Amino acid sequence: MTSAEQAWQDFRTAREAELVQPHGWLTLRGFHWIPTEPGGLEGLPGTWSTDGQEARVEASAADGLIVDGEVVDGVSTQTVAETARVPWLTCGDVEIELLRRGGRLAVRWRSETSADREDFTGVPTYEYDPAWVVRARFLPAPEGRKVDVATHRPDLRQNLPAPGDVEFTLDGQPQRLTATNIKTGLSIEFHDPTNGTETEAWRQLKFDDPDEVGHVTLDFNRAINMWFAFTDFATCPAPSDGNTITVPVRAGERRAHG
Numbered sequence: 001m002t003s004a005e006q007a008w009q010d011f012r013t014a015r016e017a018e019l020v021q022p023h024g025w026l027t028l029r030g031f032h033w034i035p036t037e038p039g040g041l042e043g044l045p046g047t048w049s050t051d052g053q054e055a056r057v058e059a060s061a062a063d064g065l066i067v068d069g070e071v072v073d074g075v076s077t078q079t080v081a082e083t084a085r086v087p088w089l090t091c092g093d094v095e096i097e098l099l100r101r102g103g104r105l106a107v108r109w110r111s112e113t114s115a116d117r118e119d120f121t122g123v124p125t126y127e128y129d130p131a132w133v134v135r136a137r138f139l140p141a142p143e144g145r146k147v148d149v150a151t152h153r154p155d156l157r158q159n160l161p162a163p164g165d166v167e168f169t170l171d172g173q174p175q176r177l178t179a180t181n182i183k184t185g186l187s188i189e190f191h192d193p194t195n196g197t198e199t200e201a202w203r204q205l206k207f208d209d210p211d212e213v214g215h216v217t218l219d220f221n222r223a224i225n226m227w228f229a230f231t232d233f234a235t236c237p238a239p240s241d242g243n244t245i246t247v248p249v250r251a252g253e254r255r256a257h258g
Contacts, residue, residue, distance in 0.1 A: 008128050008221050023095045023110040026117040031108045031233040050105045054079045055098050066090045101235045102156050124254040132220040132251035136168035138210040150238040152228035158237050171247045178240040189239040192249040200229045202239050223252025
């Protein structure tokens with residue numbers, strides 16, 4: 001095994017360990033936008049509302065909501081930045097997080113475990129192939145450029161930072177895709193002809209910042225399914241308009257469910 005293939009195996013081990021964590025992406029149980037008028041949320045105790053800046057829950061001790069180790073007997077408030085999520089409350093073995101998407105606040109909750117987590121046997125992948133490690137040019141965009149994209153949720157669009165494009169060639173065909181910076185670095189969200197049959201509706205590839213001559217390395221062996229492949233309570237952004245690779249990308253993760 002080459003050092004590159006070993007690095008890929010290590011990447012796969014870390015990737016699947018993240019998926020099977022307690023209260024992880026295989027244990028999500030619900031999602032609600034928080035209403036502007038106080039009201040209940042199905043599946044959760046308490047009365048919930050938001051003024052657009054902060055989220056607010058009012059509960060009695062009997063409701064069993066806990067924040068920072070203390071039982072909520074009154075009001076608890078929390079806020080979060082756009083595209084981020086933050087743990088807020090617990091209720092028994094359930095963790096409740098606050099997130100902001102498209103300027104709106106929502107809560108999402110996770111159990112310690114689930115049938116999906118207990119039955120998980122790994123994500124299908126294509127075999128590692130060094131031919132899918134591609135050198136690309138990074139073309140910086142005007143400062144502050146953003147792109148408006150659809151998401152996994154039909155009631156949500158997001159406006160994402162798009163600091164540049166990547167240009168490269170696959171199978172003799174030129175490709176140019178918009179790169180985004182959703183949370184923790186550069187990525188491309190892309191379609192390709194394998195979608196819907198061999199792979200999910202779209203995939204994501206993260207990559208490092210450009211080097212001193214403006215190039216990046218795209219290792220499609222590390223293309224991953226976004227969280228919507230594992231839970232319907234995800235808010236994953238779809239590819240930017242035009243982010244379709246014209247040749248089948250038979251590298252990285254395959255469809256998660258057959």
